[in-house]
Amino acid sequence: MCCLSFNRQVFFHLLSLSAKPDYSDMQKDSADKHTNSPHNVLDILLKHKLIADLVHKQDMPHHDLVETLVHKEHMVQLQQILNNLTTAEITDILENLPPDDQLLIWEQLDDVHKQPVLRDAPTSILQTLGRQAYKVEKSRVKAFALQEGRLLEISITSSQDLIEAKPIWIDLVAPKFEDRKWLGDIFGIEFPDPDKLSDLESSARFYVEENGEIHLHSDFLLDKDDVSRNVVVAFILYQDILFSIRKEELPVFRLQRLRALTQHNYVSGSRDMLLDLYAANAEYSAGALEDVYLALEVVGNHVLSKQMSDEEAASILNDIAQEEDLNGRIRRNVMDTRRAVSFLMRSKFLAKDQLEYSQQILRDIESLDGHTAFLFDKINFLMDASVGFININQNKVIKRLTVVSVVFMPLNILAGIGGMSEFSMMTQGIPWPLSYSIFTIGLVVIGWLTYAILRLLENREHGKSLK
Numbered sequence: 001m002c003c004l005s006f007n008r009q010v011f012f013h014l015l016s017l018s019a020k021p022d023y024s025d026m027q028k029d030s031a032d033k034h035t036n037s038p039h040n041v042l043d044i045l046l047k048h049k050l051i052a053d054l055v056h057k058q059d060m061p062h063h064d065l066v067e068t069l070v071h072k073e074h075m076v077q078l079q080q081i082l083n084n085l086t087t088a089e090i091t092d093i094l095e096n097l098p099p100d101d102q103l104l105i106w107e108q109l110d111d112v113h114k115q116p117v118l119r120d121a122p123t124s125i126l127q128t129l130g131r132q133a134y135k136v137e138k139s140r141v142k143a144f145a146l147q148e149g150r151l152l153e154i155s156i157t158s159s160q161d162l163i164e165a166k167p168i169w170i171d172l173v174a175p176k177f178e179d180r181k182w183l184g185d186i187f188g189i190e191f192p193d194p195d196k197l198s199d200l201e202s203s204a205r206f207y208v209e210e211n212g213e214i215h216l217h218s219d220f221l222l223d224k225d226d227v228s229r230n231v232v233v234a235f236i237l238y239q240d241i242l243f244s245i246r247k248e249e250l251p252v253f254r255l256q257r258l259r260a261l262t263q264h265n266y267v268s269g270s271r272d273m274l275l276d277l278y279a280a281n282a283e284y285s286a287g288a289l290e291d292v293y294l295a296l297e298v299v300g301n302h303v304l305s306k307q308m309s310d311e312e313a314a315s316i317l318n319d320i321a322q323e324e325d326l327n328g329r330i331r332r333n334v335m336d337t338r339r340a341v342s343f344l345m346r347s348k349f350l351a352k353d354q355l356e357y358s359q360q361i362l363r364d365i366e367s368l369d370g371h372t373a374f375l376f377d378k379i380n381f382l383m384d385a386s387v388g389f390i391n392i393n394q395n396k397v398i399k400r401l402t403v404v405s406v407v408f409m410p411l412n413i414l415a416g417i418g419g420m421s422e423f424s425m426m427t428q429g430i431p432w433p434l435s436y437s438i439f440t441i442g443l444v445v446i447g448w449l450t451y452a453i454l455r456l457l458e459n460r461e462h463g464k465s466l467k
Helices: 002-015 038-057 063-080 087-095 099-108 111-120 121-133 158-165 176-187 194-199 251-262 270-303 308-345 353-416 421-426 432-466
Strands: 142-147 148-156 169-171 207-210 214-223 228-238 241-246
Touching: 038 063, 038 087, 038 099, 087 099, 087 111, 148 251, 158 176, 169 176, 169 194, 176 241, 194 228, 194 241, 207 308, 214 251, 214 270, 214 308, 228 270, 228 308, 241 270, 251 270, 270 308, 270 353, 308 353, 353 432
Parallel strands: 169 241
Antiparallel strands: 142 148, 142 169, 207 214, 214 228, 228 241
């Protein structure tokens, strides 16, 4: 507790040091002391830098704790001021700050303020904010260029590096608004929001803009152990560069990057890359169909067994439903791939060798149609068989209940007679314990005889069916 108290004293002592040195000509003499003033943002930045330097130089216990408390205090103040400023005021602040402070201010803005600021921000600010995304290990934007016949990833540090590298493929995975804005300003195109790709009408999935942009929106299969789904990917072909935008990573894209890296002359341009992605999508769908075959084979062996409980039948129906859903997604996936490749062929965007390659892709897709249709038939058969087992089990239960009711039918009649006053008259002179004991033994004998007769009739019918 004493250490914590000491740290608090140091912390508040440092906060009281509010002297403001020169700060790259950005400090302005102003009498405005309102809480939500843009000048207060600069004051907090000045104070933050000064106190951070002092804390860093101090030799004290729990040094990191004090530094963290000082940083959090200033960031909270920045957030409170920035969230009450207008878009124009925030843009002016960013323009007058060095790149490191621009990033610091940007991190404190909420999403409500970010998009309007990006729309009004100059290119210099967009480049600074855009480079922030490329410093992380798993970048949201990856660019690839051909080097000695192999597809290699480009290290992006600025827009100039991206242009000079002459990429043939730029891959955007869950890009933020600032990423799309930054790249759009470089190449002069507008990138769609990956969260809204599935909102398009089917007629607007393939089209050509007036400036020559070729837009394609296609489904790509994502087959996981827990869930399978179709992920919409937007492609833009412009100035011999393929742009791909999607919400999450896909196995097809990882596979194509690996192939293009390891195989010499695997691709020669952006159109080859696009066709290879569609071909790999068809190949991935074929692999998923093989998994459906294997899963249904296991289910079929269980369904064709002699006995199956209701719980086992319910589990099998659930497995069949999952495989049916996956088979339907595969069929939708290959149908969408066929439409995209046919669009490219009809629009005369492809060279002669690329047309031949496209025809081969269509033939592969046609071969998958027969397999999906066969699997639908097999799924329907297995589902009918599983439902049939459930019906058989229900019939067995009803049969048991019927036997019990038949056995107790004569007993109910006799019990009704035994409960009448005439029974007491008929057994008059006989002690009642003896009379009722004899009556109970008679009920048991009659019930047993009824059951024996039913079993004899059942065995006779079973013997006739075997013959």
